[in-house]
Amino acid sequence: METSRKILVLGSGGSLGSYIMANPDNTNDVLIGYNHKTLDVTNRADVVKTIASEMPNVVINASAYTQVDAAERDRETAFAVNTLGPQYMAEACNMLSIPLVHVSTDYVFGDNNPDGYTEDCESYNPLNIYGETKLLGELAIKDATDNYYIVRTSWLFGKNSKNFLAKVIALAKKTGEVYIVDDEVGCPTYVKDLSKTIYEILDNKMAPGIYHCCSSNSLSRFDFAKEALELMDIHVNMYKTSRFKRDAKVPFVSILKNTKLHMHRTSIEMIVDYLFH
Numbered sequence: 001m002e003t004s005r006k007i008l009v010l011g012s013g014g015s016l017g018s019y020i021m022a023n024p025d026n027t028n029d030v031l032i033g034y035n036h037k038t039l040d041v042t043n044r045a046d047v048v049k050t051i052a053s054e055m056p057n058v059v060i061n062a063s064a065y066t067q068v069d070a071a072e073r074d075r076e077t078a079f080a081v082n083t084l085g086p087q088y089m090a091e092a093c094n095m096l097s098i099p100l101v102h103v104s105t106d107y108v109f110g111d112n113n114p115d116g117y118t119e120d121c122e123s124y125n126p127l128n129i130y131g132e133t134k135l136l137g138e139l140a141i142k143d144a145t146d147n148y149y150i151v152r153t154s155w156l157f158g159k160n161s162k163n164f165l166a167k168v169i170a171l172a173k174k175t176g177e178v179y180i181v182d183d184e185v186g187c188p189t190y191v192k193d194l195s196k197t198i199y200e201i202l203d204n205k206m207a208p209g210i211y212h213c214c215s216s217n218s219l220s221r222f223d224f225a226k227e228a229l230e231l232m233d234i235h236v237n238m239y240k241t242s243r244f245k246r247d248a249k250v251p252f253v254s255i256l257k258n259t260k261l262h263m264h265r266t267s268i269e270m271i272v273d274y275l276f277h
């Protein structure tokens with residue numbers, strides 16, 4: 001019989017957090033979620049008190065300040081949520097000798113390396129405040145505890161978020177044409193695949209450290225949108241464009257290489273699951 005685990009999910013109202021809450025790995029797990037309203041992860045005392053009183057077997061941090069452009073104008077909040085919050089969680093988890101699962105981003109890198117970045121690559125070069133504060137969060141966790149799983153992901157999309165794919169599909173249906181950037185290459189990730197990866201790591205009691213989770217292939221935003229529209233039989237005029245002007249700099253090529261986990265699904269397999277299941 002599988003043993004019961006108590007899993008504390010912080011940031012449970014977000015795209016990943018709500019997916020995890022709604023899709024337990026096994027029925028014996030007890031999932032306790034705190035969203036932004038019920039726990040502000042930037043409040044050290046509240047974070048420590050919550051983790052200590054819940055006494056979970058593991059904490060999953062799904063909270064983050066994810067507005068990449070807005071972060072350029074609000075470093076203080078981005079730093080508090082993406083760096084200090086994870087630090088407080090790691091300190092509390094360390095006191096209880098329990099693991100912290102933290103989700104990070106490909107934007108800790110920024111060198112446009114076409115070969116991608118493996119888990120042990122330390123050529124960090126965040127191009128924006130979001131990436132910088134997420135990197136500082138990773139480093140703060142490593143300082144506070146040895147019992148961490150940092151799972152980096154990219155181009156995350158899920159059912160209840162205003163993600164890139166959802167916006168493209170809505171626009172295509174409404175206007176009959178879409179303009180999509182073709183000079184940004186990355187690896188999409190369905191929240192389901194990220195959630196499964198987190199459980200793969202926990203269930204197999206893998207070694208603490210850094211893991212990468214995203215599609216096994218990389219492609220441009222244009223091709224990503226094309227895959228989804230073709231699968232949905234939506235025939236519209238698609239135009240390739242260069243980057244739109246935006247507040248945050250983002251890499252042109254950003255590829256996370258997975259060398260430690262099972263092979264991840266391709267973008268098309270993830271899209272099919274997202275659209276039709």
Ligand SMILES: NC(=O)c1ccc[n+]([C@@H]2O[C@H](COP(=O)([O-])OP(=O)(O)OC[C@H]3O[C@@H](n4cnc5c(N)ncnc54)[C@H](OP(=O)(O)O)[C@@H]3O)[C@@H](O)[C@H]2O)c1
Pocket residue numbers: 010011012013014015016017035036037039040041042061062063064065066081103104105106134153154155156157161
């Ligand atoms: N989305 C992507 O494309 C992407 C790419 C790479 C990595 N990631 C990483 O993947 C993880 C999950 O991302 P996601 O797409 O699920 O993000 P999301 O939908 O934006 O969810 C983040 C959640 O954190 C909450 N939050 C913000 N400030 C908080 C605070 N002070 N205290 C408690 N909760 C707070 C937000 O609440 P409010 O909405 O109320 O503020 C939101 O519910 C994050 O670590 C993110 O950095 C995402």
